Amino acid sequence: MAKWLVKSEPSECGIEDFVQSAGKSIPWDGVRNYQARNFLAQMREGDDVLLYHSSCAHIGIAGLVTVVHSAYPDPTQFEPDSPYYDPKSTPEKPRWQAVDLALVRKLPRLIPLKELKSLPGLEELPLLRQGSRLSVMPVSEKEWQIILGHAG
Numbered sequence: 001m002a003k004w005l006v007k008s009e010p011s012e013c014g015i016e017d018f019v020q021s022a023g024k025s026i027p028w029d030g031v032r033n034y035q036a037r038n039f040l041a042q043m044r045e046g047d048d049v050l051l052y053h054s055s056c057a058h059i060g061i062a063g064l065v066t067v068v069h070s071a072y073p074d075p076t077q078f079e080p081d082s083p084y085y086d087p088k089s090t091p092e093k094p095r096w097q098a099v100d101l102a103l104v105r106k107l108p109r110l111i112p113l114k115e116l117k118s119l120p121g122l123e124e125l126p127l128l129r130q131g132s133r134l135s136v137m138p139v140s141e142k143e144w145q146i147i148l149g150h151a152g
Contacts, residue, residue, distance in 0.1 A: 003139040004043060005050040005061075005127055006101075015051055015062035018103035029074045029098035030084040036136040040097040041071045049101060050139060050147065052127065053110065060112040061147065069100035107151045121146045 006028060008014060018026060031037055047067040053059055073094035076084035089095040117128055126137040
């Protein structure tokens with residue numbers, strides 16, 4: 001199973017949304033970056049995912065979710081009223097992907113970005129690389145174990 005990290009603003013889709021939807025899945029849609037889309041396309045059912053809160057007062061890893069439905073065409077790309085509408089995308093040739101995620105657990109505490117930067121062994125974590133702005137990225141098994149070991 002692969003390991004991933006997804007970033008979201010908690011006001012749009014954060015850990016509390018997953019807690020409130022426990023037992024149900026949430027579509028992870030609206031990704032409009034080609035590299036992040038390619039990572040979504042690689043996700044498979046059962047893959048583990050770190051949920052990272054960004055663009056908010058408390059930035060960091062908030063919980064664990066899992067992929068419950070692998071990549072499928074993101075329906076928001078076809079909806080003219082959606083902020084994620086893409087007029088160049090068609091059902092025959094969709095450009096964007098979505099996956100469905102479900103809660104595994106909320107972490108006992110948020111792991112702030114500052115702490116992540118201080119942990120030995122995370123130097124190559126894409127999240128911590130200068131200029132990395134991807135909303136979906138892979139996490140190595142070693143990085144995963146370091147992060148979870150620090151989560152408590």
